Amino acid sequence: MKIILFIVLAYILGALPNGVWIGKHFKNIDIRNYGSKNSGATNAYRVLGARYGIMVLIADALKGFLPPFIASKYGIEGNYLLLIGMVAIVGHTLSFFLNFKGGKGVATSLGVFLFLVPNVTLTLLIIFIVVVAITRYISLGSIIASIMLPILTYFYPIKNGIDRVPLVIMTALIGGFVVYKHKSNIGRLLNGTENKFKLK
Numbered sequence: 515m516k517i518i519l520f521i522v523l524a525y526i527l528g529a530l531p532n533g534v535w536i537g538k539h540f541k542n543i544d545i546r547n548y549g550s551k552n553s554g555a556t557n558a559y560r561v562l563g564a565r566y567g568i569m570v571l572i573a574d575a576l577k578g579f580l581p582p583f584i585a586s587k588y589g590i591e592g593n594y595l596l597l598i599g600m601v602a603i604v605g606h607t608l609s610f611f612l613n614f615k616g617g618k619g620v621a622t623s624l625g626v627f628l629f630l631v632p633n634v635t636l637t638l639l640i641i642f643i644v645v646v647a648i649t650r651y652i653s654l655g656s657i658i659a660s661i662m663l664p665i666l667t668y669f670y671p672i673k674n675g676i677d678r679v680p681l682v683i684m685t686a687l688i689g690g691f692v693v694y695k696h697k698s699n700i701g702r703l704l705n706g707t708e709n710k711f712k713l714k
Contacts, residue, residue: 517585517594524581524598528605528622531612532573533558536566546612550698550709553609554617556652560709571621578602578625586629592675596684599626603688607695618695620656623688627663630674631681634666650710653699660689660696 533553537545541562546553548561555574559567581602582595590598606622608614628635638659645655664686672678693700702708 516588517590517598520581520585520588520590520598521601523584524601525605527577527581528602529609529611529616530573530577531609531616532577533570533617534612536570536573537562540566552617553612553615555621556656564713574606574617574621575625575628577606578622578627579629580625582626582629586674593677593680595630595674596676596680599630600684600688602626607691618656619688619692620660623660623663623692627685630676631667631670631672634663634670637666637670638662646711650712651703651708652711653696653708654703657693657696657700660692663689 531553533545533555537543537558543561545551545557545561549557550560551557555567555571558570562570578599582599585595585598603619603622603626605616607616607619609616624635624639627638641662642655642659645658646652649655664682667685668678668682672681699708
């Protein structure tokens with residue numbers, strides 16, 4: 515029963531459309547009508563500016579980090595934490611607040627894996643920053659980091675009593691899903707029409 519409650523909590527927290535709410539509250543606009551029309555942190559940064567974009571990034575990462583973190587404090591461990599984290603990511607990408615639409619899952623995945631496999635996550639952050647610094651494409655940094663996620667998970671040490679095989683399978687699924695959500699970005703990258711990151 516406790517696990518079911520945390521699964522429900524993970525979905526609700528993951529589904530919170532922070533980018534949409536912050537845009538409407540502070541700027542009185544719906545970011546889904548501007549830029550890439552995505553509800554996530556990258557489009558929030560592009561449409562709302564750095565201050566609110568970073569706010570959305572932190573909020574979206576927290577809704578991935580908090581469900582498995584809180585669950586672990588109530589004695590839930592091992593592969594159940596994987597399940598709870600995955601549900602939070604699903605909540606973000608298929609939010610019932612947004613008619614089962616949502617963001618691409620990068621920031622929320624960052625929060626989940628920052629708790630589950632912090633060493634992998636920190637390495638991916640470095641990879642992401644380097645790729646974006648060189649190319650100025652946030653989408654490319656996200657895609658490469660997503661591809662590297664299951665690879666690094668296979669080789670890095672694992673804590674929290676989680677089995678490696680389910681974790682690698684989960685990270686492969688999440689990584690593949692994030693790449694799939696970037697399919698329009700991939701098309702623009704190939705065509706040379708993708709928006710480049712600019713400091714604001």
